[in-house]
């Protein structure tokens with residue numbers, strides 16, 4: 001499936017995140033990006049100049065036809081993730097699809113049906129789940145260090161200007177056409193986090209949404225209730241620069257986790273004890289990329305840590321957040 005230089009990746013979508021994926025892949029030492037495609041040759045060349053990716057295309061399909069790729073990283077806007085993943089899956093090419101897997105749950109169903117029918121690997125790039133700190137946190141929770149988790153409070157805020165970046169006609173973040181908005185861009189991490197912590201879908205969903213003038217949400221807040229009485233409350237926003245934290249409260253203590261900045265550690269607090277800081281290996285895309293490589297080498301068509309069914313449930317829960325506001 002790969003040559004002596006490792007797994008051969010292609011990239012669809014030559015925007016901001018593409019060079020980070022390229023760099024992280026090189027850091028794994030397990031593969032390289034051999035081709036990248038954009039709707040615009042100018043954007044493809046700009047990425048090529050930055051990264052040295054050898055083959056650049058202004059057509060996604062032409063790249064898929066002409067290149068011998070082991071996997072494709074889908075890094076386009078949320079509205080077209082499903083279409084671009086399907087372009088690959090229908091040709092039998094595995095995909096790592098940037099979050100959120102799709103805009104609507106119905107598109108996720110379509111994508112998953114095709115991946116399963118063709119027996120081709122597909123995964124949502126929920127990279128935070130593969131960070132060593134997330135894996136360690138799950139072990140700590142499973143060991144009952146803070147007892148049963150009763151409450152999750154999470155915020156992910158990133159201040160986003162409404163101005164269009166130079167190369168784009170309109171900033172994707174605020175565009176309804178491109179499936180922008182804080183929920184799809186940031187809130188998806190928190191919905192996925194709640195799914196990881198509580199291991200199931202919420203029984204009830206309450207939400208409130210503050211729209212930007214463009215129509216997409218600039219802030220979304222929600223409360224999830226679970227059948228055993230546990231509650232997850234979270235908020236995501238393009239209006240504020242911070243916070244980006246999670247606090248888990250269990251029957252025997254609390255855990256503070258930083259999302260993104262400082263995500264390499266978490267702090268456990270228990271009554272009558274000194275706080276203990278658990279330090280973990282550095283976070284980054286490298287962990288999810290290595291996991292994809294392992295899955296591909298071992299012939300799996302889904303990730304055990306980020307299965308497609310879970311991505312579908314996350315997409316459905318985001319639909320419930322939108323409809324309950």
Ligand SMILES: NC(=O)C1=CN([C@@H]2O[C@H](COP(=O)(O)OP(=O)(O)OC[C@H]3O[C@@H](n4cnc5c(N)ncnc54)[C@H](OP(=O)(O)O)[C@@H]3O)[C@@H](O)[C@H]2O)C=CC1
Pocket residue numbers: 012013014015016017018037038039040043044074075076077078098099100125127168169170171172178185
């Ligand atoms: N994991 C992480 O930490 C991050 C993940 N992401 C995710 O990665 C994906 C891409 O994000 P990012 O790179 O920031 O996005 P960009 O705004 O940089 O755009 C990515 C690509 O989408 C297409 N696109 C963007 N704007 C427009 C437009 N106005 N009209 C038509 N096409 C457009 C272009 O594709 P083309 O070049 O093919 O024409 C562009 O290269 C998203 O799913 C996002 O959520 C983003 C940032 C961080």
Ligand SMILES: O=C1CO[C@H](CO)[C@@H](O)[C@@H]1O
Pocket residue numbers: 158185186
């Ligand atoms: O996934 C993401 C992580 O954080 C970014 C901001 O810093 C977001 O915009 C992005 O889509």
